[in-house]
Amino acid sequence: xxxxxxxxxxxxxxxxxxxxxxxxxxxxxxxxxxxxxxxxxxxxxxxxxxxxxxxxxxxxxxxxxxxxxxxxxxxxxxxxxxxxxxxxxxxxxxxxxxxxxxxxxxxxxxxxxxxxxxxxxxxxxxxxxxxxxxxxxxxxxxxxxxxxxxxxxxxxxxxxxxxxxxxxxxxxxxxxxxxxxxxxxxxxxxxxxxxxxxxxxxxxxxxxxxxxxxxxxxxxxxxxxxxxxxxxxxxxxxxxxxxxxxxxxxxxxxxxxxxxxxxxxxxxxxxxxxxxxxxxxxxxxxxxxxxxxxxxxxxxxxxxxxxxxxxxx
Amino acid sequence: xxxxxxxxxxxxxxxxxxxxxxxxxxxxxxxxxxxxxxxxxxxxxxxxxxxxxxxxxxxxxxxxxxxxxxxxxxxxxxxxxxxxxxxxxxxxxxxxxxxxxxxxxxxxxxxxxxxxxxxxxxxxxxxxxxxxxxxxxxxxxxxxxxxxxxxxxxxxxxxxxxxxxxxxxxxxxxxxxxxxxxxxxxxxxxxxxxxxxxxxxxxxxxxxxxxxxxxxxxxxxxxxxxxxxxxxxxxxxxxxxxxxxxxxxxxxxxxxxxxxxxxxxxxxxxxxxxxxxxxxxxxxxxxxxxxxxxxxxxxxxxxxxxxxxxxxxxxx
Numbered sequence: 303x304x305x306x307x308x309x310x311x312x313x314x315x316x317x318x319x320x321x322x323x324x325x326x327x328x329x330x331x332x333x334x335x336x337x338x339x340x341x342x343x344x345x346x347x348x349x350x351x352x353x354x355x356x357x358x359x360x361x362x363x364x365x366x367x368x369x370x371x372x373x374x375x376x377x378x379x380x381x382x383x384x385x386x387x388x389x390x391x392x393x394x395x396x397x398x399x400x401x402x403x404x405x406x407x408x409x410x411x412x413x414x415x416x417x418x419x420x421x422x423x424x425x426x427x428x429x430x431x432x433x434x435x436x437x438x439x440x441x442x443x444x445x446x447x448x449x450x451x452x453x454x455x456x457x458x459x460x461x462x463x464x465x466x467x468x469x470x471x472x473x474x475x476x477x478x479x480x481x482x483x484x485x486x487x488x489x490x491x492x493x494x495x496x497x498x499x500x501x502x503x504x505x506x507x508x509x510x511x512x513x514x515x516x517x518x519x520x521x522x523x524x525x526x527x528x529x530x531x532x533x534x535x536x537x538x539x540x541x542x543x544x545x546x547x548x549x550x551x552x553x554x555x556x557x558x559x560x561x562x563x564x565x566x567x568x569x570x571x572x573x574x575x576x577x578x579x580x581x582x583x584x585x586x587x588x589x590x591x592x593x594x595x596x597x598x599x600x601x602x603x604x605x606x607x608x609x610x611x612x613x614x615x
Numbered sequence: 616x617x618x619x620x621x622x623x624x625x626x627x628x629x630x631x632x633x634x635x636x637x638x639x640x641x642x643x644x645x646x647x648x649x650x651x652x653x654x655x656x657x658x659x660x661x662x663x664x665x666x667x668x669x670x671x672x673x674x675x676x677x678x679x680x681x682x683x684x685x686x687x688x689x690x691x692x693x694x695x696x697x698x699x700x701x702x703x704x705x706x707x708x709x710x711x712x713x714x715x716x717x718x719x720x721x722x723x724x725x726x727x728x729x730x731x732x733x734x735x736x737x738x739x740x741x742x743x744x745x746x747x748x749x750x751x752x753x754x755x756x757x758x759x760x761x762x763x764x765x766x767x768x769x770x771x772x773x774x775x776x777x778x779x780x781x782x783x784x785x786x787x788x789x790x791x792x793x794x795x796x797x798x799x800x801x802x803x804x805x806x807x808x809x810x811x812x813x814x815x816x817x818x819x820x821x822x823x824x825x826x827x828x829x830x831x832x833x834x835x836x837x838x839x840x841x842x843x844x845x846x847x848x849x850x851x852x853x854x855x856x857x858x859x860x861x862x863x864x865x866x867x868x869x870x871x872x873x874x875x876x877x878x879x880x881x882x883x884x885x886x887x888x889x890x891x892x893x894x895x896x897x898x899x900x901x902x903x904x905x906x907x908x909x910x911x912x913x914x915x916x917x918x919x920x921x922x923x924x925x926x927x928x929x930x931x
Binding site (some may be wrong): 337354 | 626628629631632633634636637638639640641642643644647649650653654658691707708710711714715717718719727729730731733734736738739740741742743744745748749791794798822823824825827836845848851852853854855858859876881882885886889892895898901902905908909912913915916920
């Protein structure tokens with residue numbers, strides 16, 4: 303279908319509908335110079351588009367590194383909290399916020415990964431019919447939910463309905479909502495890549511279906527699933543909107559998910575972002591650099607695992 | 616996947632494992648239903664007490680006893696900033712995707728793709744910080760130029776907001792944030808263009824650009840549309856970057872069509888007032904705003920999915 307369309311459409315020497323009148327003789331020569339020019343122009347446009355797209359990336363990274371990179375070189379940054387440190391004083395570290403971000407990320411993953419992976423297994427290995435379509439559709443909706451709406455929902459559930467305090471676990475619940483669809487979609491893609499012959503081979507040997515999934519399909523797709531988890535984790539660790547609504551900041555180290563405040567890197571940035579005093583400004587950019595570093599490490603780890611551990615087909 | 620073996624053998628292990636998988640799927644359905652249900656049920660009481668027209672009022676007074684709030688302002692700022700973002704990001708996204716799939720030499724192609732993906736790894740709060748403090752001030756030149764020469768046009772009329780905190784600046788920053796989404800998906804569909812189509816075009820004497828125009832772009836069009844829709848959904852719901860950059864206006868500020876004005880989007884309104892959810896009535900008003908945002912992104916994302924699914928149905 304497309305091929306036929308294309309054949310009639312792509313012949314440059316046939317009377318093109320957009321050509322300026324049926325010029326014969328010299329016109330053809332002229333037109334083909336125009337085509338060559340347009341071709342070169344398109345090439346230049348594409349290269350330029352890419353070059354311009356790289357500007358913000360380089361600019362952002364440069365801003366963050368030049369303004370906050372120095373903070374990361376100080377060993378106190380990785381060992382101290384901001385306890386007792388005011389915005390006029392240099393010093394203190396971000397360990398309280400790093401710990402909070404990592405802890406919330408970890409607990410989010412612990413909850414979201416099993417749900418996400420099992421949903422993907424359902425969609426690929428078991429699901430069919432209307433229920434599977436419905437689940438798939440719901441995952442799509444969940445993918446598109448803005449983080450602030452997820453946070454509002456948890457607020458309506460956790461604070462308004464149950465009457466609980468704003469604690470770190472409420473943040474985790476909001477992050478779980480955001481992480482599940484990422485894990486489902488990436489796991490689904492990986493499970494689909496597992497060749498059917500492997501499943502059929504196991505079935506032929508009399509292996510039950512569940513054991514086939516657990517012992518044959520999942521190990522084959524394992525590295526891909528890990529990649530998806532790490533990329534999903536990278537996404538939720540940079541989320542700030544749920545933290546604004548559900549996770550107020552504190553300068554102290556906190557480890558209790560169910561009581562008190564828990565600081566994170568995004569809220570550490572948010573706390574002092576309007577400061578004009580240099581020590582506080584430095585810490586804001588230092589926290590931004592730390593957050594980007596953490597996320598880049600997760601991304602890189604994900605990509606490396608994806609690169610070296612593809613399912614052997 | 617029609618050649619799949621029938622599910623389950625009736626063994627206990629199968630029933631448990633299959634049941635758990637099904638349970639996870641049902642949980643996802645339950646979550647989404649709960650989200651919609653909660654937003655509606657908590658927003659309705661506040662909407663019922665709303666003395667202003669929810670859709671057309673520009674007021675936002677949720678403290679006083681006659682509740683008066685409307686979303687006209689929020690909707691305008693949300694849509695305007697997202698449209699600006701799309702106007703910039705879609706052409707660039709398509710251009711970069713074409714560069715990666717059709718123009719870049721092999722050694723550069725993969726690196727280029729990774730670099731663009733890295734834009735998605737930058738947290739939105741960092742975009743906000745960078746947009747307000749580093750990038751925003753550079754917008755003043757463009758603002759002065761447009762205000763001076765096109766100021767008669769309502770979109771470019773003068774306003775008292777600093778160049779770093781305008782809707783236009785937000786739009787530009789949002790375009791950078793959604794660029795990786797649009798690029799990644801467009802790249803995928805462009806890469807799937809059947810080699811036969813491309814070869815046919817080239818064999819007929821098409822230049823590379825003509826080949827792209829006649830083979831790659833028509834094939835990738837549904838993909839680009841749905842990629843743009845997903846990007847739009849992201850731009851509409853972006854919270855923290857908008858909250859940091861955009862200058863929120865006092866209630867009662869005169870309406871302006873200008874892209875150089877300030878204001879709040881649905882998401883930034885909610886985030887700006889996160890500390891004020893102390894009464895169910897107040898929270899309800901913000902939940903109503905959240906509900907509209909949810910519906911907006913839902914519609915946009917659904918269009919994206921429909922376009923993807925229809926094009927899949929055609930190509931298979």
